[in-house]
Structures are given as structure tokens and as C-alpha cells.
Amino acid sequence: MKFKTLAQVSAIAAITGLGLPAFAQQTVTWWDFFAGGDGVRMKGLIDQFNAEHDDIQIEATTLEWGVPFYTKIRTSAAVGRGPDLMTYHLSRMPLGLSEGVLTPITAEDLEAGGIAEGDFFAGALDSAKGPDGQLYAVPFDIHSIVLYYNKSYLEGTRFLDDDGNLTGISSVADFEEALAAAKENGAESPVTYATGDDGGVFRVFYTLLSQQGGTLISDAGEVLPGDSAEKAVKAVEIMTKWHDEGWQPEQALYEASVALFTSGKSAFQLNGVWEVPTMNDLAANGDLGFEWGAVEVPQLMDSQTTWADSHAWAIPVQGDETMDPEKRAAVMQVIGWMEKHAIQWADAGHIPAYKPVAESEEFKVMEPNATYSTLASKATYDPRSEVAGVASPAYDAAQNIISPAIHGYLSAEDAVAQMKGELEGRMK
Amino acid sequence: MSMIRNNRRHKLVAYSLILPFVAIFALVFAYPVIEVIRLSFTDAPLIGSGDWVGLDNYKRLLSDRLFYTSLKNNGYFVLLTVVPTTVIALLIALAVNRLSGRMQALALVLFFTPYVLPVSVVTQIWAWMLDFQFGILQPVLEFFTGKPVPVFKNPFWVMPAVAVVTIWWTNGFNVLLFIAGLRNIPEELYEAAKLDGATSRQLFFRVTWPLLWPVTALVLTLQLILQLKIFDQVYLLSEGGPFNSSYVLLLMVYREAFQLNNGGYAAAISLVLFLIIVVVSVLQFQILRIGGRDK
Numbered sequence: 001m002k003f004k005t006l007a008q009v010s011a012i013a014a015i016t017g018l019g020l021p022a023f024a025q026q027t028v029t030w031w032d033f034f035a036g037g038d039g040v041r042m043k044g045l046i047d048q049f050n051a052e053h054d055d056i057q058i059e060a061t062t063l064e065w066g067v068p069f070y071t072k073i074r075t076s077a078a079v080g081r082g083p084d085l086m087t088y089h090l091s092r093m094p095l096g097l098s099e100g101v102l103t104p105i106t107a108e109d110l111e112a113g114g115i116a117e118g119d120f121f122a123g124a125l126d127s128a129k130g131p132d133g134q135l136y137a138v139p140f141d142i143h144s145i146v147l148y149y150n151k152s153y154l155e156g157t158r159f160l161d162d163d164g165n166l167t168g169i170s171s172v173a174d175f176e177e178a179l180a181a182a183k184e185n186g187a188e189s190p191v192t193y194a195t196g197d198d199g200g201v202f203r204v205f206y207t208l209l210s211q212q213g214g215t216l217i218s219d220a221g222e223v224l225p226g227d228s229a230e231k232a233v234k235a236v237e238i239m240t241k242w243h244d245e246g247w248q249p250e251q252a253l254y255e256a257s258v259a260l261f262t263s264g265k266s267a268f269q270l271n272g273v274w275e276v277p278t279m280n281d282l283a284a285n286g287d288l289g290f291e292w293g294a295v296e297v298p299q300l301m302d303s304q305t306t307w308a309d310s311h312a313w314a315i316p317v318q319g320d321e322t323m324d325p326e327k328r329a330a331v332m333q334v335i336g337w338m339e340k341h342a343i344q345w346a347d348a349g350h351i352p353a354y355k356p357v358a359e360s361e362e363f364k365v366m367e368p369n370a371t372y373s374t375l376a377s378k379a380t381y382d383p384r385s386e387v388a389g390v391a392s393p394a395y396d397a398a399q400n401i402i403s404p405a406i407h408g409y410l411s412a413e414d415a416v417a418q419m420k421g422e423l424e425g426r427m428k
Numbered sequence: 429m430s431m432i433r434n435n436r437r438h439k440l441v442a443y444s445l446i447l448p449f450v451a452i453f454a455l456v457f458a459y460p461v462i463e464v465i466r467l468s469f470t471d472a473p474l475i476g477s478g479d480w481v482g483l484d485n486y487k488r489l490l491s492d493r494l495f496y497t498s499l500k501n502n503g504y505f506v507l508l509t510v511v512p513t514t515v516i517a518l519l520i521a522l523a524v525n526r527l528s529g530r531m532q533a534l535a536l537v538l539f540f541t542p543y544v545l546p547v548s549v550v551t552q553i554w555a556w557m558l559d560f561q562f563g564i565l566q567p568v569l570e571f572f573t574g575k576p577v578p579v580f581k582n583p584f585w586v587m588p589a590v591a592v593v594t595i596w597w598t599n600g601f602n603v604l605l606f607i608a609g610l611r612n613i614p615e616e617l618y619e620a621a622k623l624d625g626a627t628s629r630q631l632f633f634r635v636t637w638p639l640l641w642p643v644t645a646l647v648l649t650l651q652l653i654l655q656l657k658i659f660d661q662v663y664l665l666s667e668g669g670p671f672n673s674s675y676v677l678l679l680m681v682y683r684e685a686f687q688l689n690n691g692g693y694a695a696a697i698s699l700v701l702f703l704i705i706v707v708v709s710v711l712q713f714q715i716l717r718i719g720g721r722d723k
Contacts, residue, residue, distance in 0.1 A: 071686045095689070196581060250560070392687075400667070404670035418671060
């Protein structure tokens with residue numbers, strides 16, 4: 001037995017050509033889905049980790065975000081050909097648990113990584129737990145949509161204060177007044193978001209629904225319970241009005257919607273915090289040509305809340321095998337290290353879920369993160385359901401039903417009824 | 429005695445010759461088919477086994493609105509592609525057949541090239557040409573409709589647009605089949621008909637059309653089977669939207685299996701699609717054969 005292990009280890013060492021010390025060397029296979037500005041920061045973290053550790057090396061692969069990523073995880077984990085460590089959306093947890101691809105993260109695991117449950121924001125930690133209260137993932141960040149603004153279109157309006165910061169938006173009427181003013185000042189699409197894509201439409205819709213106190217899917221599994229359907233109709237109507245008035249781009253796909261803002265054609269952008277590095281980089285290179293800011297999405301309806309999700313770390317099952325304890329400890333060490341260096345990830349716009357970093361002085365002076373980080377405590381996560389979350393039927397419905405509705409192909413009432421029917425059908 | 433032994437050896441050789449084929453056929457076709465049938469009666473996830481649930485998946489399918497929408501869209505797509513692509517291929521083949529030598533080879537290459545492209549390349553080309561903001565075909569659409577059209581986001585345009593892309597992509601193969609058919613018609617028949625004073629119209633309807641009928645029937649049947657299996661173009665161009673107006677059966681299979689992890693239900697849908705294809709294509713081929721006999 002011992003001989004066999006020895007032979008295996010030396011064989012692996014020989015194959016990977018890493019030489020001595022063969023015993024301690026662990027290779028952690030890592031899969032993520034970060035391809036944008038945040039992907040660059042993640043690669044920086046990985047390189048730094050590899051440089052600092054002789055005994056653990058990360059072999060990272062970036063796969064395509066969404067359904068392709070999660071499909072590959074499920075099929076590869078089931079046959080034991082998956083990664084040792086992967087990034088995971090907490091909104092995806094219910095489906096992940098029903099698929100059985102996630103391994104429980106035990107107290108010993110956390111200890112091996114040098115972290116503890118108490119280090120994390122409660123909201124994120126709860127979302128990382130199964131219904132049994134067992135932890136299945138380690139939260140890494142909290143990300144949300146924020147309101148980016150281009151100051152040049154708002155100059156001379158009541159929406160900039162003396163310091164040049166956005167002010168005076170506390171209702172849909174205020175926001176629409178700002179959009180009209182920006183249009184008058186020459187903005188081609190006063191507010192831009194991915195009106196033709198699943199994520200862009202879903203996040204704005206869900207934020208407007210949540211701000212009215214509406215529920216997409218209740219914990220009991222009811223779709224749009226009570227008067228939530230009416231509130232959903234209201235949300236779709238608001239988005240439709242922005243289209244009818246020419247305030248938002250028509251059928252914009254994600255890249256195009258970002259380009260509208262970065263090229264200075266839009267006064268506002270409703271998009272994820274992950275575009276903050278794009279803006280910072282452009283501004284640093286002097287390619288932006290306008291002053292910008294980003295704030296928590298203002299209270300447009302009855303209450304202050306925003307859609308949010310978390311990236312987390314998870315260890316997939318290895319087919320019928322269990323992971324070698326030494327390797328598992330190495331994986332946890334990677335997770336712990338990443339958490340403690342999350343300040344570099346915050347540079348990608350995200351709010352760290354690890355409190356020692358999120359409450360550090362370094363983070364408090366990081367802009368614009370510090371301005372919008374208040375959203376974390378008031379955020380509304382995706383419904384805890386197998387049909388909600390990233391790459392889910394709820395996202396599909398946003399593209400398939402709500403997007404056509406805001407472009408005038410379907411009435412808001414019909415769209416909401418169809419969405420309800422569709423999600424109920426998928427839940428069977 | 430030696431005769432019998434010879435005979436036996438003969439059979440042995442014969443079996444050993446077909447054995448590789450039978451083995452591969454059993455492994456990659458028969459076994460998966462049996463597995464799909466078995467799966468469709470279980471609640472299995474995508475990977476792993478499930479519990480026997482009897483006809484539950486089929487009952488659910490019959491009450492699933494999306495199934496009927498998909499079925500309707502499959503039918504609509506078949507209408508939009510099968511006969512048009514056959515007619516277009518026939519016209520192109522007749523025209524190409526009049527050319528000779530290098531020109532004919534060149535024309536054939538031009539029409540066949542799209543067929544060589546992988547589907548992802550084809551859809552990328554068309555997605556860019558028809559792109560709402562930057563597509564070079566948008567001014568053309570604007571000329572006819574008065575405004576740019578987001579073709580793959582518009583419920584009325586999406587299916588015809590996917591059909592056009594599909595016809596452009598697959599037509600070359602049908603042209604090839606028709607050319608082969610046309611070359612099989614003996615030249616003497618045309619000469620004899622011409623001597624009897626037949627017009628070119630009569631030449632086509634009395635000689636070409638009836639003698640080409642077997643090829644036409646083959647093309648129609650192949651197209652029917654192929655177009656019922658539509659998936660790639662829809663998945664890559666419109667993802668079934670807007671509001672399911674391009675949702676088709678195979679997309680439903682994909683979503684159920686890979687997105688929602690319902691292997692059993694997905695197996696039931698694919699089995700139903702399989703049966704539909706078998707029944708419809710056998711029916712069509714028989715009808716076409718009867719139609720051909722009258723000529």
C-alpha cells in the first residue's frame with residue numbers, strides 16, 4: 001500500500017516534471033469563469049499564490065460563464081474528472097445540491113484554511129449552507145448591480161451636488177427626470193444595460209421587483225405569490241417606458257451595453273460591480289474622456305435594496321472516490337489564502353465576503369467600492385430555488401419573455417403570466 | 429460431407445465478416461437506444477440511475493405546454509425549409525447542368541462551400557450580417573420594412589431567418605444529389621423527344637421531372653429527417669426566444685437534460701421526437717413513391 005502511494009506520487013512528480021520535494025508537492029486543479037476585467041485580477045492572485053508557495057501549485061483553467069460552465073462541472077464531477085477547486089455562484093447552490101456535485105465543507109476544512117465561519121458576512125454564509133445547515137461553499141465576495149454615472153451629462157442639473165457626486169434620486173420619477181435631462185444634454189441612450197441579454201434584464205427586473213417588496217419565488221416554492229405578480233407587471237412597465245421614451249438601448253447585448261457607457265454615449269449604466277476595473281483602467285490610461293462615479297442603485301420604489309449574488313469556492317465530488325486528505329488540506333489552504341488576499345479581488349469591484357478584509361482600513365478607502373459597499377447589508381439574493389440563479393430558467397425567462405415585452409412584442413401582463421407559467425412548469 | 433463442412437466454413441467466414449459491424453452497431457446504436465427507452469421510464473438525473481416511474485414522464489409531456497409549442501415550431505420549420513430547399517436546389521442544379529467543364533466545376537464549388545463550414549461558423553457569419561446595430565444586411569431590411577429589424581429577437585422574423593440560414597448552409601448537398609440525378613438521365617431520351625418536336629417545357633415535364641422523381645423523393649425525405657432534428661442553429665442564434673417562438677423539441681431535450689438535470693424526462697422527449705421522425709418520414713416516403721408510380 002505504502003509502496004503504491006510512493007510509486008504514484010513519484011510518477012506524478014515525474015510526469016509533471018516538478019522534481020523534489022516530491023512528497024509535499026500538491027497540484028490543485030482550478031476551474032473558474034472569470035474572463036473579463038476581474039479575470040485579469042484573479043490570474044494575478046493565482047500567479048502570486050504560486051510564486052509564494054513551493055509546495056502547492058494551482059493549475060487554473062477559465063471556462064465559459066453560465067450554462068456551459070455548470071454543465072461541464074456536473075458531468076465531469078460525476079465521473080471524477082472535475083477540478084479540485086472551482087468557483088461557484090451561491091445563487092446556484094439549490095441546483096448544485098440537488099445535483100449532488102458539492103462536498104460539505106467541515107469545521108476541520110475551515111481550520112485547515114485558517115478561516116472560521118464567524119469571519120464571513122451572515123447573509124453570504126447562510127446562502128452557502130444547505131437546508132440542513134451544513135456549509136457547502138466558502139463565500140468569496142458579494143456582487144451586485146450599481147448605478148454608474150457620467151458626470152458630463154448631469155452638469156447644470158439638480159442631480160449633481162457641489163462635490164460633483166450624484167444626488168437627488170429617490171424615486172422612479174426623479175430617475176426619469178434625470179434620464180430626460182441627460183437626453184436633452186445629448187446622451188444617445190441615457191441609461192444603458194443589456195436589454196437583449198438574460199443577465200442584464202434579470203438583474204434590473206429583479207431589483208425593481210424587490211424594491212417593491214415583491215417575491216419572485218417564495219421559500220415554499222410559489223412563483224410570484226400574492227400581489228407579487230402585480231409588482232412584477234409594474235417593474236416590466238417601468239422598463240418598457242424607458243424603451244418607449246428612447247432612454248435605453250434597443251436589444252443591446254452585454255458588450256454593446258457596456259460600450260455605450262464607456263464610449264460616453266450614455267449618462268447612466270445599470271451593471272455589475274465587475275465593470276469597475278474596466279472603468280478604472282480606462283480612466284487610468286486617459287482613454288475615458290469623462291468623469292464617472294458609481295453608487296448603490298438608488299431607492300426608486302418603496303424600499304432600498306438591490307439584486308445581489310456571491311462568488312464562492314466549492315470542492316466538487318470526485319466521482320466515486322474521495323479526495324486525498326492532504327490534497328483537500330492544500331485546497332483549503334488555497335481558499336484561505338485567497339480570502340485573506342481578497343483586497344486584490346475588491347479591486348475588481350467586488351465586496352469581499354471575508355469580514356477582516358471588508359472591514360479593513362485598506363478597503364474603506366477604496367473607491368468607488370466604499371461608496372456602494374453599503375448595499376451588501378440590504379441586498380436581495382436570488383430566490384432559493386432550483387429554477388433560479390445564474391444560468392437558470394429564471395435567467396432564461398428574462399431573455400425569452402421579459403426582454404421581448406420591454407421591446408413591445410408582449411404586454412407586461414402577458415409577460416408576467418407567461419413567466420409565472422414557465423417557472424411553475426420547470427419546477428415540477 | 430466435405431460439402432457440409434464447406435458450407436459451415438462459408439457461414440463462419442460470413443459471420444466473422446459482419447461481426448465487426450454488428451458489434452459496433454450494437455455498442456453505439458442499439459445499446460444507447462435501449463438505454464434511452466429504459467431511461468424514459470425513470471426519474472434519472474443526467475448522470476446516474478433513477479427510480480422507475482412508469483409512464484409519468486409521458487403524462488407530464490402531454491400536459492407540458494412547451495412541448496406543444498416546440499412541436500408546432502418544428503412543424504413550422506419543416507414547412508419553411510423542406511420544400512423551398514428542394515425547389516431551390518433543383519433550380520440551381522438545372523442551371524449548373526447547362527454549364528460545362530471548368531465553369532460547371534466552379535459553380536458547384538461555390539454552391540457547395542457553405543455546406544463544408546461548421547454550424548458555429550455559419551451562425552457567426554449570419555449573426556454578424558444580421559446584427560441589429562452593425563449588420564451589413566440591416567440597410568436592406570430597412571429599405572423594405574422602413575426600420576432595422578432585430579431578426580433573431582423578433583417573434584415573426586426568427587423562424588424564417590433561421591430557415592434562410594439553414595437553406596443557405598445545406599443547399600449545396602441537395603444540388604449535388606440533383607446533378608447526379610440529372611446526369612443519370614440518358615441523352616437519347618432528350619434527342620428522341622426533340623425529334624418528335626417537344627418544346628423545352630415538355631422536355632422538362634415529360635422527361636426530366638418523372639425520371640428525376642426518385643432523387644426528388646430522396647431529397648425531400650432526407651431534408652424532412654434533417655430539419656425535424658433542428659437544434660444547432662436555433663441554439664446558437666436565438667436560444668429558443670423570443671417567448672419560445674423558436675423553441676424546438678431538441679432544445680427542450682437539451683434544456684431538460686443539461687440545464688435542469690432531468691435525464692429521464694429528456695429521454696422521454698427525445699424518444700417521442702424519434703418516433704415522430706420515423707413515422708413522418710416513412711409515411712412521406714411511401715406517399716412520394718405512390719405519387720411517383722403514376723408518372
